[in-house]
Amino acid sequence: MEFLEPQEWQAVALSLKVAFWATLLSLPVAVWVAHILARKEFPGRQLLNGLVHLPLVLPPVVTGYLLLLGFGRQGPLGGVLYDWFGITLAFRWTGAALAAAIMGFPLMVRAIRLAIEAVDPRLEEAAATLGASRFKVFATVTLPLILPGVIAGAVLGFAKAMGEFGATITFVSNIPGETRTVPSAIYAFLQVPGGEASAMRLVIIALIVAMGALILSEWLARRVARRIAGT
Amino acid sequence: MSLLVDIRLALGAFALDVQFEAPDGVTVLFGRSGAGKTSVIRAVAGLVRPDAGRIAVGDRVLFDAGKGVNVPVHHRHLGYVFQEGRLFPHLTVRANLAYGARMRGAAPDNLQQIVDLLGIGALLDRRPGALSGGEAQRVAIGRALLSNPDMLLMDEPLASLDAARKAEILPYLERLRAETGVPILYVSHNMAEVARLASHLVVLDDGRVLRTGPATQVLSDPALAPVIGVRDTGALIPAQVVAHAEDGVTELRCSGGPLYLPQIDAAPGTELRVRVLAQEVILARERPEGLSALNILPVEVLALRQGGGPGVMVQLRLGQDVLLARVTRRSAQALELSEGAQLWAVLKSLAVAHGDIAQGLAPAP
Numbered sequence: 001m002e003f004l005e006p007q008e009w010q011a012v013a014l015s016l017k018v019a020f021w022a023t024l025l026s027l028p029v030a031v032w033v034a035h036i037l038a039r040k041e042f043p044g045r046q047l048l049n050g051l052v053h054l055p056l057v058l059p060p061v062v063t064g065y066l067l068l069l070g071f072g073r074q075g076p077l078g079g080v081l082y083d084w085f086g087i088t089l090a091f092r093w094t095g096a097a098l099a100a101a102i103m104g105f106p107l108m109v110r111a112i113r114l115a116i117e118a119v120d121p122r123l124e125e126a127a128a129t130l131g132a133s134r135f136k137v138f139a140t141v142t143l144p145l146i147l148p149g150v151i152a153g154a155v156l157g158f159a160k161a162m163g164e165f166g167a168t169i170t171f172v173s174n175i176p177g178e179t180r181t182v183p184s185a186i187y188a189f190l191q192v193p194g195g196e197a198s199a200m201r202l203v204i205i206a207l208i209v210a211m212g213a214l215i216l217s218e219w220l221a222r223r224v225a226r227r228i229a230g231t
Numbered sequence: 232m233s234l235l236v237d238i239r240l241a242l243g244a245f246a247l248d249v250q251f252e253a254p255d256g257v258t259v260l261f262g263r264s265g266a267g268k269t270s271v272i273r274a275v276a277g278l279v280r281p282d283a284g285r286i287a288v289g290d291r292v293l294f295d296a297g298k299g300v301n302v303p304v305h306h307r308h309l310g311y312v313f314q315e316g317r318l319f320p321h322l323t324v325r326a327n328l329a330y331g332a333r334m335r336g337a338a339p340d341n342l343q344q345i346v347d348l349l350g351i352g353a354l355l356d357r358r359p360g361a362l363s364g365g366e367a368q369r370v371a372i373g374r375a376l377l378s379n380p381d382m383l384l385m386d387e388p389l390a391s392l393d394a395a396r397k398a399e400i401l402p403y404l405e406r407l408r409a410e411t412g413v414p415i416l417y418v419s420h421n422m423a424e425v426a427r428l429a430s431h432l433v434v435l436d437d438g439r440v441l442r443t444g445p446a447t448q449v450l451s452d453p454a455l456a457p458v459i460g461v462r463d464t465g466a467l468i469p470a471q472v473v474a475h476a477e478d479g480v481t482e483l484r485c486s487g488g489p490l491y492l493p494q495i496d497a498a499p500g501t502e503l504r505v506r507v508l509a510q511e512v513i514l515a516r517e518r519p520e521g522l523s524a525l526n527i528l529p530v531e532v533l534a535l536r537q538g539g540g541p542g543v544m545v546q547l548r549l550g551q552d553v554l555l556a557r558v559t560r561r562s563a564q565a566l567e568l569s570e571g572a573q574l575w576a577v578l579k580s581l582a583v584a585h586g587d588i589a590q591g592l593a594p595a596p
Contacts, residue, residue, distance in 0.1 A: 132334045
């Protein structure tokens with residue numbers, strides 16, 4: 001690519017990879033959690049809601065540090081992952097994906113939950129009387145009706161993952177080719193004299209991705225309304 | 232296949248304590264709003280769990296609190312038609328109709344028959360959002376039928392429709408009853424629907440069964456007038472079409488004599504059931520002469536029932552059937568009405584509306 005220097009291209013490619021995996025793996029969990037929050041009454045619902053939203057309000061550095069404590073090689077979860085599966089997250093791109101997933105998670109859950117709440121539960125009841133098990137009700141009625149909401153949530157989560165900085169740099173540092181995503185690269189370029197041009201090109205990329213994601217998710221949200229109106 | 236319901240359910244301050252049996256044909260659960268009709272039908276469907284009791288369809292137990300049986304909704308094989316249709320907005324009419332079969336992993340086996348029965352062939356490729364209220368409700372009925380239910384539950388399926396749409400759907404329901412043979416539990420607070428559809432009637436009042444039995448029998452009971460409403464009270468008279476006269480009058484025969492009504496769209500020999508509103512019947516001591524009313528039939532007083540108002544409900548024997556007449560207390564005194572009195576009942580032909588004539592009551596063989 002002519003527009004970008006190899007180093008910059010590396011950061012963009014890494015960001016895309018991190019965001020892709022973060023979105024793909026957290027999306028099913030987000031749908032599940034959103035469904036529970038929208039439809040089920042259980043003790044601890046508010047606690048779950050709080051936990052999901054915590055990364056949205058905590059300083060990202062705090063989230064990153066907690067991830068490092070939990071998922072570092074010596075951490076309780078990181079240790080298990082390494083001993084049993086040989087997976088290392090700290091200071092690896094996989095860790096960047098985890099940090100991005102957790103930071104994007106509240107946005108995904110919110111978008112999907114809104115879509116689920118817009119689905120008339122009486123339709124789900126009708127499906128059950130027609131012989132659909134709970135799972136089939138979800139798969140054939142709820143999911144198709146919330147699909148645009150799910151896609152909108154995924155787009156938001158993806159954009160957030162592309163731009164995640166604080167938790168990422170705290171958890172996995174800023175290693176070129178491994179954990180230097182677009183925001184980390186912008187930060188790094190700004191630390192060295194003459195890096196402004198590179199930083200500016202990456203800023204433009206970040207702007208385009210963010211605007212594109214917002215417009216796409218708006219458009220999809222409008223489709224939810226039309227789909228549920230059923231015309 | 233009969234339905235047996237014996238349930239108790241507390242809903243806040245309201246207590247439901249209901250026992251009845253619904254045989255084949257259409258059983259109407261009738262009562263004012265708040266009488267508990269919808270709670271009963273939702274309990275049968277499994278959408279509400281009773282506190283105690285038992286629900287069974289044929290020999291299949293759906294709920295038994297004592298034995299801890301509570302078959303989940305999707306295993307009950309009961310088609311449910313809701314008041315508001317509840318079609319899936321993201322699916323075409325065809326996919327809505329096939330939904331029940333799809334859940335069984337099959338194709339609907341009698342799609343064409345049901346589509347013809349309900350007259351929805353032209354709607355198959357449309358989305359529910361593009362249907363009128365009446366069309367949507369017909370599709371909802373078809374969807375429930377095509378899930379191959381052991382029984383059909385209908386919760387005021389016509390309540391959200393205007394009079395014209397109701398009149399449009401009622402004949403389809405009559406055909407349904409006659410042609411499919413699926414037993415139906417039908418919730419309604421509308422006497423005209425009851426008169427058209429019910430073969431069996433369960434009258435609910437304040438969470439309890441007030442009366443249950445064959446519709447003709449229950450509706451000929453003058454004691455129910457306060458629950459039904461005096462203006463809506465009327466007996467059901469079985470009759471057979473004899474001939475159509477050229478002047479637009481149809482002659483019928485009931486057990487008490489000939490009945491002349493405005494032209495009915497049914498071939499001679501057709502069995503009908505005519506609802507005669509009590510307040511439309513005039514009583515006379517002597518056979519009146521020179522009267523415009525076409526129907527003058529001999530009757531005998533079986534019982535008199537006086538309510539709190541100015542009227543008296545008179546139960547009359549008409550051949551082998553029972554007729555109700557509502558007259559003022561003053562008239563009852565003037566005519567010296569008493570049990571066993573021989574009278575003449577007078578009925579204007581035009582006092583019987585088309586909507587009060589039910590067809591296709593004989594269940595499918």
